Amino acid sequence: MFDDDVTRWVLPLVLEEQADSLGGRELVHVVGEGSLSYAAAAGDARRVASRLASAGVRRGDAVAVLLASGLDFVRVWLGLGRLGAVIVPVNTALEGAFLAHQLDDCGARFVVADAGGARAVRAALGSPAGREIVDLTGWQSEPEWEGPLPRAADTACVMYTSGTTGPSKGVVMPHAHCVLFGVGTIEGLGLTAEDRYYVTMPLFHANGLFMQLGATILAGASAVLRPRFSASAWTREVREHRCTVSNLLGSMSEFVMAQPPRPDDGELGLRVVCPVPNPPAHEAAWRERFGVPEVVTAYGMTEVNIPLYGRLGQSRPGTAGLVLDRWFEVEVCDPDTDVPVPRGTVGEIMVRPRVPFGFMAGYHGLPEVTVAAWRSLWFHTGDSGVMDEQGWVTFVDRTKDCIRRRGENISSFEVESAVAALAGVAEVAAYAVPSVPAGTEDEVMLAVVPVAGASLDCAELVQRVDSVLPRFARPRYVEIVDELPRTPTAKVRKAELRRRAVTPTTWDREAGAGDVG
Template sequence: MIDIEDSRTWVLPQMLAVRAASHADKRFVQIVDGDALTFAEAAHDADKVAGHLLALGVSPGDKVAVFVRNSLDFVRAWTGLGRLAAVCVLLNTELKGAFLAHQLENCGAAVAIVGADLLPVLADIAPRLSALRTVLVAEDEAVPGEAPSGWNLLPFSGWRRAATYDGPMPQAHDIAAIMYTSGTTGPAKGVLMPQAHCFLFGFGAVDCLKVSEADTYYIVLPLFHANGLFMQLYACLIAGATAVVRRRFSAAGWLNDVQRYGATITNALGVVSAFVVDTPPRPDDRDHKLRLVLAAPNPAEHVPVWRERFGIAAVSSGFGMTEVNIVAWGSAEGTLPGSAGKPYDRFFEVSIRDPQTDAELAIGDVGEIMVRPRLASGFMAGYHAMPDKTVEAWRNLWFHTGDAGRIDTDGYLHYVDRIKDCIRRRGENISSFEVEQVIAQVPGVAEVAAFAVPATLSGGEDEVMLAVIARPGARLTPEDIARHADPELPRFALPRYIEIVDALPKTPTEKVRKAELRRRGIGPATWDRELAKSRSA
């Protein structure tokens, strides 16, 4: 058995083996309208996937990219790589073009597990990938067709005929995963996540939200992110609970799923909360078993809807980052509306500090949220192949989140705004730098600034806006920019608003004053993608 108090045992395949023994026939993962895995089946499949990957030349410590939508094959890839002690490089399934190429090249993975429906997206950038050699096609039993030059294209389902892996387990300090998080002055950074760090995301939910074997966790968020994979699915593994996983979030299907599968807890990240709250009321809104919803952010105006319309007793929240884990949690009884809960000081130090001097500020003052871990390997190990960014984030021995916040006299953490020049849309952090790099390649563009403007839906999120200077003599329209750039940008990063401008406001050192652009916002000359779409419909 695992001693939950001993962080040396916080290792994915060890936890899976324990649950396979203690809850063998209990359902672990149920895909909405799809198949399921028991805990014993999940452990068996993980051993076989590990054996399959080993036979293909993957060794412990090697990086393998996973580009697969929410599915049992995703779960098999994650647990199989964990069993082999290889590194699972989790790629956002909305990525394409330059964004996807950067992450694959940065991690250097020679092997990728790719959903059959996403294979054309990967094939489109094959000439840009120097390291990738073997591609395993998931969610399809058929043998893949012709591969791009230099690729060995194989069905992922080969794991079913593989020998069972019986090698050593990874250790808590070994790197389990790489997740890419938004760059603000450069490209996206790969967060090196130790086994114990990944475990602690899930254990925090078990510890603070009291997730137990009696729970059914309804997961609508993508498993390539820490919230869906670690805070929810891993929490189910730790607690012996059942996870019900939807392939893609549907506001219209949310209540039906909750009722059908007997969900007792769910998470709502970003605008998921706003989308559910905005659905038309139904007579059966309260006919469910939900005891808690964890919403981040947690707008005060949504809390009465969750409690009064849906009858959910506890509305909780949290604050964290891929790099630092979840450093503030609400409780199983809920949290103060509008707050992120209280710092999780069992494992982390959370401090509000001056972003210029790093000096600690007084209670109630707004400053940058900074964090330190209290135990080894419960935090990121750095940014992959970016030591300068690692040191920059860790200056004065505090991790700088780039987020502004305050802690009130009762100890609640309140998120205020972003300090970094980052855009958050539909639950995704978007690097303005990466968007600008793509737009700069559009013919006729001389200069571009990407920045956030408020979304029309409540929930504290953004829309992407571009201010673009055209080259002299170029006849450039917003439609031209969208048409050329859209194939290179993930859907969540597509600019909604584009404006052709004569100049950009700048500092004496020629840095764009994005705060001024944000204040200026949308004007009469701004092109609106949604408005243009409705007019053409």
């Protein structure tokens, strides 16, 4: 179990201690695959660490991982941690230039991938010169690694998050930062060893990997991992596996609630659910239709951890939560002056940690971007919010130029770069417009300027766009325009495009014959 000694906030150390005390207790069950006990997970981690070391991976080395969420991902994650190497979990939907950027940027010489991931790597890089796709075959017969454990200040993970004016950035995450995600879950949701976590988010995201599975290890609890979210299976599996807690992100709640009502909906069995966001209508449905007694939301990002949580026993739908002030400081400030604004006034949400190495150590290879984000020694989230007199913070809007869809942060820069390379496209702007129903998350919209003399058909264009973008980044809406609105310094006025949003002339994927994605 974790304690207040931050120097011990190292998940591989916690796992070793939990394995000693909990032994054969189930740590994780993967739907359709099997289970790992605490003792088995620790032993497998040590053997995978030996296999990686024999392949040439050393303490501190970055290793890109392209694996589906499952037991192998868990083993590799824990094995890299035990070795003291750095996991770079890569979204398995990435391909082409998106994938190549992350592999090049992180500097990983080693890649652990399944067959599909290996094909994607070779296709993205041509010949993956200077990189070795590690074959883990035979790891079961390796001796158990006995090398030193990493320290709380050592880098555990480099996780990529969406860019705004540039490509996706690698967030450098110390071990203490990764553990703090789980500490927040334990405190915010009251997680105990008696809980069973239903995890449906991919393990290449901080929410699934650290907020949920990491917290499970810290609490000595157990988890049920579904490799891919399924709205139709969600309530059934929660009941079948006797789960007591789960997180949902973005439109996941909406998808679950859109399922046909069942007579046993009210017998779900969850003790608490953590949906982000949590509009009032959703909280009412969780409580009234599904019989969940506690609905607690949260706010955070890969860089800053989860500094805001709701409170058990306090219903405040629509808000993002109160500050976990044992571990974080949060202010709402004027984004131009960094001076705190009066309570009840909209400003930028700014965060800093109260514990060493409880935040990101920086953006990988981007010292100037890191310093800019830390201006005035506060991390500037780029999110607008308002804090009331009681300290409850409500998220208002994103001031950064990024898009959130289906639980994914999407870099508008990367979308624009891919689309601009297509024949017939002179210029393109990618931006967020509200999803339907409003208040859940975003849809991707493109404003496209054709090359002079060209005529673009939206449906045909979108077919080509789909071939160069990951599924989660594909646009729903397309508008063909003569020109993009610009500032006097020639920057595209994204705010104006967002205000204009969908018009009667907008092409809508869901109204046509395309793949809704």
